[in-house]
Amino acid sequence: MKVLLLYPRYTETFWGFRHALKFIGKTAAYPPLGLLTVASMLPVNWEKKLLDMNVSALREQDLSWADYVFISAMAVQRESVREVLGKCQALGKKTVAGGPLFTMEPEEFPEVDHLVLGEAEVTLTEFLKDFAGGRCRRIYTSRVKPDLIHTPVPQWHLINFKDYASMSVQLSRGCPHHCDFCNITPLFGKHPRMKSAAQLVAELDSLYSKKWRGSVFIVDDNFIGNKAAVKHELLPALIAWMKERNYPFTFITEASINLADDETLLQLMRQAGFRNVFIGIETINEDGLKECRKLQNINRNLLASIRKIQSFGMQVSAGFIVGFDSDPPNIFDQVISFIQQSGIPTAMVGLLNAPQGTRLFERLKKENRLTVKFSGNNTDFFMNFIPKMDRRKLLEGYKKIVTTIYSPALYYERVLRFFQECGSVKGVDFPQMMTWGSIKAVLQVAVILGILEKGREHFWKFLLQILLKHPRRLPDALVFAVYGFHFRKIFASQPYNTAEYN
Ligand code: SF4
Numbered sequence: 249m250k251v252l253l254l255y256p257r258y259t260e261t262f263w264g265f266r267h268a269l270k271f272i273g274k275t276a277a278y279p280p281l282g283l284l285t286v287a288s289m290l291p292v293n294w295e296k297k298l299l300d301m302n303v304s305a306l307r308e309q310d311l312s313w314a315d316y317v318f319i320s321a322m323a324v325q326r327e328s329v330r331e332v333l334g335k336c337q338a339l340g341k342k343t344v345a346g347g348p349l350f351t352m353e354p355e356e357f358p359e360v361d362h363l364v365l366g367e368a369e370v371t372l373t374e375f376l377k378d379f380a381g382g383r384c385r386r387i388y389t390s391r392v393k394p395d396l397i398h399t400p401v402p403q404w405h406l407i408n409f410k411d412y413a414s415m416s417v418q419l420s421r422g423c424p425h426h427c428d429f430c431n432i433t434p435l436f437g438k439h440p441r442m443k444s445a446a447q448l449v450a451e452l453d454s455l456y457s458k459k460w461r462g463s464v465f466i467v468d469d470n471f472i473g474n475k476a477a478v479k480h481e482l483l484p485a486l487i488a489w490m491k492e493r494n495y496p497f498t499f500i501t502e503a504s505i506n507l508a509d510d511e512t513l514l515q516l517m518r519q520a521g522f523r524n525v526f527i528g529i530e531t532i533n534e535d536g537l538k539e540c541r542k543l544q545n546i547n548r549n550l551l552a553s554i555r556k557i558q559s560f561g562m563q564v565s566a567g568f569i570v571g572f573d574s575d576p577p578n579i580f581d582q583v584i585s586f587i588q589q590s591g592i593p594t595a596m597v598g599l600l601n602a603p604q605g606t607r608l609f610e611r612l613k614k615e616n617r618l619t620v621k622f623s624g625n626n627t628d629f630f631m632n633f634i635p636k637m638d639r640r641k642l643l644e645g646y647k648k649i650v651t652t653i654y655s656p657a658l659y660y661e662r663v664l665r666f667f668q669e670c671g672s673v674k675g676v677d678f679p680q681m682m683t684w685g686s687i688k689a690v691l692q693v694a695v696i697l698g699i700l701e702k703g704r705e706h707f708w709k710f711l712l713q714i715l716l717k718h719p720r721r722l723p724d725a726l727v728f729a730v731y732g733f734h735f736r737k738i739f740a741s742q743p744y745n746t747a748e749y750n
Contacts, residue, residue, distance in 0.1 A: 249294040252314035253287055253406070255280035256321050256328035257301040260741060262596050262627045264302075265413065267734035271689045271696075274413040276302040278465055281416045282320045282347055284402035286368055291376070298406035301328060311339050319360075320347035323603065323624025333359050346372070348435060352604045353621075354387065363387045367421070367436075369394035393437045396421065397444060401454050414463035414500070417451045419443055419482065423470040425504060427528070427542045428607040429569070429600060432469045440473030445485035452489060456496055466501040471525075475513065483516040490521050502526040504544050508553035514560040524563040527554070532586045535574035540608070554590050558669040566592045567626075570646055571600035573636040580645035587653050591665030593728050594735075597649050598626035599642070602633055629742045650739040656703035659732040660710035663725065667718045693726050697733055 260266055265277045280300050287296050299310055311317065317336050321329045326349060336343050337359055345357065346364040354363050362384055364371045371388040378384045402417075409415070420443070421436040455464065472478055490497065499522045507513065507525065517525075529550060530542050537546050554564050568583055576582075587595045602609040603622045612618050617634045627650070635642050652658060697707045707729060714725040 249291070250313060250315045251290060251294050251296050252310060252317045253280075253283040253296060253298040254306070254317055254319050254332060255283055255298070255300040255302065256319065256325040256332050258322070258324045259327065259623075259625050259628070260738065261324060261625050262735065262738055265731070265734055267737040268730045269413055271692050271730045272413060273689075275411045276300065277413050278416045278467075279407050279412050280320065281402060281418060281467060282368075283318070284404065284406060285400065285418075286318065286320065286346075286372065287403040287406055288400035289368060289372055289376075296403070296406060300407065300411075301332075303408075303411045306332065306335070308335075308339070311335060311341055314341060316342045316344055319343060319345045321345070321349040322347060323349050323352070323622055325349065326621075326624065329357075333357065344375070348431070349624075351389075351435060352431060354389075356621075361386070363389075365389040366391075367394050369396070369399060393422065393439070393441060396441050397447070399443060399447070401451050404454060404458055409458065409460055414465050415455050415460055416465045416467045417448065417455075418467050419448055419471065420468045420473055423473050423504075425470070425542070425544055426607075427530070428540045428611070429602060431603040431606050434605040436469070440470065442474055442477055442482070445482045448482065449485055449489050452486075452497070456493060461496050462498065464497045464499055466499055469502055471501040471503045472507050472513065475510065479510075479513050479516060483513075483520050486520040487516065495521055497521060498523040500524040500526075502528075504528070505548070505550070505553050506544050508556040511556075514557065514562075518560045518562065522562055524565060525557060526565045526567065527557070529554075529566045530569045531572060531575070531579075532582055533572070533575060533579060536569075536572035536579075539572050539574050540569075551586070551590055554592065555669055558591060558666060561670045563594070563666060563670075564590070564592050565594035566590070566596070568595060568597040568649075569600050570597065570649070571631060571635050571637070571642055575637060575642075577637075577641075580649050583649050584652050588658060588662060591662055591669050593659065593663045593666055594731060595653055596626055597646070597653070599629065599631045599646055600633075600635070601631055627738060627742070654732060654735045654739060656701075656706035656732065656736075659735075660706050660729075663728045663732075664710065664713055664717075667714075667721050667725070689730075690726060693729055697729055701733065 258264060269275065269277065283298055287298065290296060299306060319329065319332060329349065333343060342361045344362045344364055345360045346368060350357060350363055351365040354365060362375060363386065364375050366389055370390045370392045375384060375388045420440045422438060422440040423432045424438050424440065426433060499520065501522065503525050505527050529545065530540065531537055532550060534546060557564050570579055570583065583597065601622050602612050612633045618632060619634060620632050622632045623630045629643060698704050714722055
C-alpha cells in the first residue's frame with residue numbers, strides 16, 4: 249500500500265510569511281503537522297510519502313506512484329483542494345480527506361472517496377479497521393472528543409527541515425470560551441484536552457534529536473485553556489527540559505487575554521522560552537465584544553493587559569476584526585490609535601467572516617445575510633455576509649487601517665515601543681530570533697528595505713534607534729523589519745476594489 253500524504257497550497261496569507269521567508273532561504277513557515285501525525289497512525293508496513301505543495305509542486309508522477317492520496321486542508325486551501333481532487337479523479341486515484349475544511353463542509357466535496365472527518369484518533373482508527381476488512385464507508389464522522397494521551401509523535405522524517413522557518417507541536421485541543429465567530433469550539437469542544445507533559449517532551453525530544461534548533465510553534469488555539477495543568481505540570485517540565493539542553497528552542501503560541509491576570513504563569517512561560525503570544529483582541533468597542541460574546545475581553549483595560557504580557561519579555565501579536573453590527577463609524581481610527589499605543593508590531597486586522605458551523609453563521613443565516621463561502625484568508629478584503637455598515641465605507645475604513653499601521657513610519661515606531669516595554673526585563677537570555685550566521689539575510693534586508701523600498705529613510709532611522717537604545721536586539725529588529733515588509737506586500741497585493749460595492 250502506497251500512500252501520498254498531500255498538503256494543498258494555501259493562498260498568500262498574512263501568516264504564510266511568504267515575502268519574509270525569502271530573506272532566510274525558507275519556503276514555508278510551518279510544516280503540515282496534522283498529516284505528519286496521521287502518518288504515525290497509519291499501518292507501519294504502508295509506504296508513505298508527504299508532499300507539501302507550499303514547498304514543492306505536485307507532479308503527475310507523485311500521484312501515479314500512490315495507491316491512495318490522503319488530503320488534509322483548511323478553508324484557505326480550498327482552491328488548491330479542488331485542483332488536486334480534479335487531478336486525482338483524472339488519474340483514477342482514490343482519495344481520503346480530512347481536516348477542518350472537509351469537517352465543516354463535507355457536502356462541498358462529493359468527489360472525495362472517503363471523508364474521514366473530525367478527529368483522526370477516532371475516525372481514522374475506524375476507517376483503518378474497515379479498510380483492513382475490505383468494507384469502507386464513504387463518511388466517517390463522530391462527536392467523540394478523544395483523549396490526546398495516545399496521540400503519536402509526528403513522523404518528522406517525512407519532511408525536509410530546511411524548508412521550514414519553524415516547527416510545530418500541539419499540546420491541546422478545545423477552548424473554554426465562546427466567541428461566536430470562531431469554529432474552534434464547534435470543532436474541538438469547550439473542554440480543553442491536553443497531552444501529558446511527558447508526551448510534549450517526547451515530541452520536543454524527537455525534534456531535538458533531529459537537530460532542529462530555533463522556533464517551535466505550539467499550535468493550540470488557547471494554550472492556557474487548562475491553566476492549572478499548564479502551570480503546575482506542563483511548564484515546570486518544559487523549563488527543566490529547556491534548561492538541561494541550554495535552551496535550544498523558542499516558543500510561539502496563542503492564548504486568551506486572561507493570561508495577563510496571572511503573573512506566576514507569565515513568569516513560567518518566560519522561563520520556558522516563550523517569546524511570542526498571539527492574543528485575540530478582536531475589537532476595542534465593548535458593544536462589539538458583547539455582540540460576539542468575547543466575554544474574557546470585557547471589563548478590562550486591554551492596553552494594560554498587553555503591556556503586562558510584554559513586560560515579561562514576550563511579544564504580543566494580536567488579531568483585530570472590523571465589521572461587527574455594533575461598530576461605530578469611527579471604529580477605524582480607534583483601532584489605528586489602539587494598535588499604535590499598544591506596541592503590537594504584528595497586528596492582524598481582518599474583516600468579520602462567519603465560518604460554517606459557528607453561532608455567527610447560524611444567526612446570519614436566520615437573518616438572510618449570508619452571501620458566499622468563507623474564504624479562510626483573514627486579510628483578503630472579503631466578507632461572506634452583508635454587513636450592517638455600508639460595505640463601501642467598511643472596506644475603505646479597513647483599507648485605511650491596514651495601510652496606516654503597516655506604513656514604515658508607524659510600523660517601526662511600534663517595534664521600538666515593544667522593545668521599550670520589554671526592555672527592562674531581566675532573566676534568562678534566550679536565543680535570538682535570527683543569528684549573525686545569516687549574514688546573507690542581513691545584506692538582503694539592507695538592500696531591499698534600506699535602498700529599494702519606498703519609505704527607506706524610516707528603516708535607517710529605525711536602525712539608528714536600535715543601535716543607540718537596544719543594540720542587543722539588533723537581530724530581532726531585523727526580523728521585525730522583514731515581517732513589516734511582508735505585511736506591506738500582503739496588503740498591497742489584495743485585489744480589493746471598493747467601487748464594486750457601490
Ligand atoms: S478564545 Fe480564541 S479559540 Fe477560544 S473561542 Fe474565542 S476566538 Fe476561539
